[in-house]
Amino acid sequence: MVLVIAGVNRAPKVISGWSLLKIAKFSFNLAQKPLQIILEEKLILLLRSCRTLKHLHQIQGQIIAHGLEYNAYVAPKFITACAGLKKMAYARKLFDRIPDPNTAIWNAMLRGYSQTESFWEVIVLFSQMNSLGAFPNCFTLPIVLKSCGMVDATREGEEFHCFAIKGGFKSNPFVATTLIDMYSSRGFVGDAYKVFQDLPERNVVAWTSMINAYISCHDMVSARRLFDLAPERDVVLWNTIMSGYIELGEMVAARQLFDKMPNRDVMSWNTMLNGYANNCDIESCEKLFKEMPERNVFSWNGLIGGYALNGHFSEVLGSFKRMLIDANVLPNDATLVTVLTACSRLWALDMGKWVHIYAENIGYKGNLFVGNALIDLYAKCGTIENAVVVFNCISRKDLITWNTIINGLAVHGNAVDALSLFDQMKKAGEKPDGITFVGVLSACTHMGLVREGFLYFQSMVDEYSIVPQIEHYGCMVDLLGRAGLLDQAVDFVRNMPIKADAVIWATILGACRIYKNIELAGLALQRLTELEPNNPANFVMLSNLYKDLGRWQDVARLKVAIRDTGFRKSPGCSVIEVNDSVVEFYSLDERHPETDNIYRALRGLTILLRSHGYVPDLKQVGQGACDGGWTTRKKVQI
DNA sequence: ATAGGGTTAG
Numbered sequence: 001m002v003l004v005i006a007g008v009n010r011a012p013k014v015i016s017g018w019s020l021l022k023i024a025k026f027s028f029n030l031a032q033k034p035l036q037i038i039l040e041e042k043l044i045l046l047l048r049s050c051r052t053l054k055h056l057h058q059i060q061g062q063i064i065a066h067g068l069e070y071n072a073y074v075a076p077k078f079i080t081a082c083a084g085l086k087k088m089a090y091a092r093k094l095f096d097r098i099p100d101p102n103t104a105i106w107n108a109m110l111r112g113y114s115q116t117e118s119f120w121e122v123i124v125l126f127s128q129m130n131s132l133g134a135f136p137n138c139f140t141l142p143i144v145l146k147s148c149g150m151v152d153a154t155r156e157g158e159e160f161h162c163f164a165i166k167g168g169f170k171s172n173p174f175v176a177t178t179l180i181d182m183y184s185s186r187g188f189v190g191d192a193y194k195v196f197q198d199l200p201e202r203n204v205v206a207w208t209s210m211i212n213a214y215i216s217c218h219d220m221v222s223a224r225r226l227f228d229l230a231p232e233r234d235v236v237l238w239n240t241i242m243s244g245y246i247e248l249g250e251m252v253a254a255r256q257l258f259d260k261m262p263n264r265d266v267m268s269w270n271t272m273l274n275g276y277a278n279n280c281d282i283e284s285c286e287k288l289f290k291e292m293p294e295r296n297v298f299s300w301n302g303l304i305g306g307y308a309l310n311g312h313f314s315e316v317l318g319s320f321k322r323m324l325i326d327a328n329v330l331p332n333d334a335t336l337v338t339v340l341t342a343c344s345r346l347w348a349l350d351m352g353k354w355v356h357i358y359a360e361n362i363g364y365k366g367n368l369f370v371g372n373a374l375i376d377l378y379a380k381c382g383t384i385e386n387a388v389v390v391f392n393c394i395s396r397k398d399l400i401t402w403n404t405i406i407n408g409l410a411v412h413g414n415a416v417d418a419l420s421l422f423d424q425m426k427k428a429g430e431k432p433d434g435i436t437f438v439g440v441l442s443a444c445t446h447m448g449l450v451r452e453g454f455l456y457f458q459s460m461v462d463e464y465s466i467v468p469q470i471e472h473y474g475c476m477v478d479l480l481g482r483a484g485l486l487d488q489a490v491d492f493v494r495n496m497p498i499k500a501d502a503v504i505w506a507t508i509l510g511a512c513r514i515y516k517n518i519e520l521a522g523l524a525l526q527r528l529t530e531l532e533p534n535n536p537a538n539f540v541m542l543s544n545l546y547k548d549l550g551r552w553q554d555v556a557r558l559k560v561a562i563r564d565t566g567f568r569k570s571p572g573c574s575v576i577e578v579n580d581s582v583v584e585f586y587s588l589d590e591r592h593p594e595t596d597n598i599y600r601a602l603r604g605l606t607i608l609l610r611s612h613g614y615v616p617d618l619k620q621v622g623q624g625a626c627d628g629g630w631t632t633r634k635k636v637q638i
Numbered sequence: 639a640t641a642g643g644g645t646t647a648g
Contacts, residue, residue, distance in 0.1 A: 076639080107639065142640045177641040208642040239643050270644060277645090301645050334646035341647075372647045403648045435648055 039066055040073050047077040053085055070098045076108035083112030088121070103137050110143045122147035123156050130163070141169055142178040149182035157182050171200055177209050184213030204232045208240050215244035235265050242268070246275035251284075270298045277306025295327065301334050308338050316342035317351060330362065333369045340373035349381040356390075366393050372400050379408025388417075402430055407439035415443035434466050441475035445482055453479045474504050481511025486520050502531040506538065513545045521545055536562050 043066075046059045060078070068074045075098060082091035095101065095109050106129050113121040126144045129136060136144075141164050148157035161170075161179060169175045176199050183192035192213040199206060207230045214223035227233070227241045238261045245254040258264070258272050269292045276285035285306040292299060300323045307315040320339045323329050331339070336359050343352035356374055364370045371394040378387035391397075391405045402425040409418035422440050425432065432440075437460045444453035457476060460466045473496050480489035489508055493500045505527045512521035521542060528538040539562045546554040 080639085104639075111639070137640095139640045146641085172640095174641045181641075203641095205642050212642070234642095236643055243643070267643060274644060298644060305645060332646085334644095337646045369646055376648070398647090400647050407648065433648095439648090 036068075040068065040071060043068065043074050044077045047074075047081045050081045050084070053087065056081055056085060056087075069094065072102050072104065075101070076104045079105065079108040079112055083108075083115045086116050088112050088116050088118060101134070103135055103140065106134055106136070107139050107143065110140065114143050114147055117150075119147035119150045120153075123151075123153055126160070127156075136163075136167070138169055138172045138175060141167075141172075142174045145175070145178040145182045149178075149185040152186070154186055154188075157186070170195075170198070173199075173201070173203055173206060177206050180206065180209040180213060184209070184216050187217065189213050189217050189219070204230070204234050204237060207232075208237045211237065211244075212240055215240070215247070218248065220244055220248060220250075235261070235263060235268065238262075239265075239268050239271050243271050243275070246271065246279075249279055251275060251279055251281065266292075266294050266296055266299065269294075270296075270302055273299060273302040274305070277302050277309060280310055282306050282310050282312070295329070297329055297332050297335065300327070300329055301332070301338070304335060304338050308342055311345075313342040313346045317346070317348070333364055333367055336364060336370045337373040340370070340377050344373075344377040344380045347381055349377075349383065352377045352381065366395060368394060368396060368398060368401065372398075372404055375401065375404045375408060379404065379411065382412075384408055384412045384414060397428070397430070399430055399433060399436075402428075403433070403435045403439065406436060406443075410439045410443040410446065413446045415447040415449075418443035432460075432464060432466075434460075434469055434472065437466065438471055438475060441472065441479065445475065445479045448483050450479055450483050450485065470498055470501055470504070473498065473500075474507060477504050478507050478511075481508055482514070484511075484515050486511055486515060486517050490520060490523070500527070502528055502535070502538075505531065506541065509538070509541050509545075513541065513548065516545070516549060518545065518549065 043059065043063055046062075047056075050056050050059060059081075063069055063071075063074060063078065075094065078094065079091040082088060091109065091112055095105070098105060101109075106125075110122050110125060113119070113125065122144055126136070126140070129140075141160065144160055145157065145164075147153070148160060164170050164175050164179070170179075176195055179195045180192045183189070183195065192210065196202065196206060196210045207226065211223045211226050211230075214220070214226065223241060223244055227237070230237065238257065242254050242257045242261075245251075245257065254272065254275055258268065261268060269288070273285055273288050273292070276282070276288060285303060289295070289299065289303045300319070304316050304319050304323070307313070307319065316339060320331070320335070323331065323335070336355060339355055340352060343349070343355065352374075356377075359365070359367070359370050359374075371390055374390045375387045378384065378390065387405060387408050391401065394401055402421070406418050406421050406425070409415070409421065418439060422432070422436070422443075425436070437456065440456050441453055444450070444456060453476065457468070457472065460472070461468065473492075477489050477492055477500075480486070480492060486508070489511065493504060493508070505524045509521055509524040509528065512518070512524060525538060525542050528535075532538060539558050543555050543558045543562075546552070546558065
């Protein structure tokens with residue numbers, strides 16, 4: 001029997017009897033589609049669109065009401081929806097009740113754990129799957145092997161590799177590629193190559209993974225050899241080899257490849273752009289940015305990040321504004337972090353606050369990275385209360401969150417809260433690192449807690465096996481010096497296992513000024529001039545001490561000595577946020593076009609302050625020098 | 639349903 005169907009605008013199509021049978025069967029199904037299938041499909045659609053936990057619970061209610069909780073098609077989608085909401089424990093509750101889960105359900109669980117970065121859970125669950133005699137398929141292994149690569153599970157990875165061979169999966173392109181990635185991410189390029197070599201048919205993805213394996217161990221020669229041998233090169237492969245050269249700073253080689261590429265996508269341009277940015281070639285970065293045919297958020301992040309890396313913070317803010325207003329590109333969390341960091345460096349608090357509100361409006365409230373940058377901004381700009389508010393809004397805190405708030409509180413002299421948060425941090429199970437202890441120790445310094453400071457210093461070594469760095473020794477010297485224990489401070493310096501640097505001697509010198517110890521000040525200055533013969537700021541500190549003691553002859557003598565070094569102390573520079581930009585100025589600066597008006601306003605303010613009984617304490621100016629800004633390890637210039 | 643490519647914080 002032959003049937004001819006005439007289609008509109010189409011040649012008549014001949015349909016064989018066998019096909020007709022299929023059509024008939026299909027129509028029969030359509031007419032008689034059981035209610036259950038319609039229900040399943042409806043629930044699956046609902047689960048796929050599920051974005052909130054509340055919605056999930058509503059859908060689950062319907063699933064249970066229809067008795068489809070353990071259904072082979074619905075259950076995997078339910079688990080996937082849980083994973084999307086990062087509620088794998090909730091998915092697990094259902095999973096553990098399912099009597100005999102099919103492979104799709106197992107895979108959904110494994111994928112869920114992998115998505116939520118619970119890689120050990122993936123490994124454990126897969127072992128369980130094997131011991132229960134369930135059947136993994138070719139979808140299962142890539143998830144599991146990827147997890148082995150993400151954590152240090154070399155033994156398990158090899159075991160699962162054997163499993164893949166026995167199960168006949170080793171030539172599956174997906175399995176083989178994840179095997180290559182797994183071995184290379186653990187640093188076993190040789191094993192990765194064996195898998196690659198054994199592959200009967202290698203597609204371009206496998207070639208890319210193998211080339212990436214060589215790049216990850218900085219073997220650009222082998223990477224390039226394979227690249228030249230590859231039978232097919234797509235844009236991803238070109239971008240991969242290019243970024244290999246960029247990582248090693250070989251910008252010329254990278255650029256040659258970039259120019260030779262048959263076609264470039266946005267990623268190619270962005271890779272090159274980021275390469276220039278990270279190699280501190282901001283001119284090439286700007287030039288390439290202008291030439292780009294298409295720019296996405298990553299392109300803008302590349303340019304903005306390049307400015308930030310080179311310390312051009314005003315340009316960061318400028319290009320951020322262009323990004324929003326001219327280009328209308330929506331920033332992501334990385335953009336916001338870089339911009340907030342720039343605000344913090346420029347003390348541009350108003351701009352920072354604007355970014356804060358903007359970030360919350362586009363859905364970054366409580367975001368870990370953005371939150372950390374905001375805490376830093378508020379702490380650096382002197383509004384520690386705001387920093388605490390942001391800190392409390394972050395539900396999942398990490399080490400940097402804790403470090404930023406503890407150090408911020410300590411710098412602000414809020415030592416009690418700093419130390420109490422350190423306790424909370426330990427209770428929350430976060431392991432402190434060297435930076436945490438910089439905050440803890442400087443908190444002790446602010447409160448004059450010498451004994452406690454030494455106990456914390458001990459626990460850092462004993463409990464957390466952190467090797468103290470120069471900044472920790474510096475904190476201890478500051479702790480002793482500010483407590484007036486100058487001799488002990490000098491003893492401590494002499495017994496340190498590492499050589500004291502200029503910051504440490506400046507700390508001692510600063511303490512000498514507070515406690516008017518001229519003898520040790522001389523010693524400190526001697527060490528300082530050995531370490532930094534060209535830094536006149538050191539002489540200025542001693543000169544201030546002489547002034548305090550009224551030894552004007554010595555002040556004059558030092559002035560000559562400073563002049564003789566031939567170096568001039570660079571003037572301290574201040575910055576101020578005006579409207580939405582940042583202006584820098586020096587003492588007695590007259591470069592601004594509105595100079596006359598500024599000084600007139602300033603005189604008015606001074607008169608106003610004096611009339612309210614304000615007497616400036618000039619001695620306090622410059623005290624920052626011995627505070628030393630331990631968190632930044634920069635000496636404040638007086 | 640499964641594999642390859644960029645940037646973010648103290």
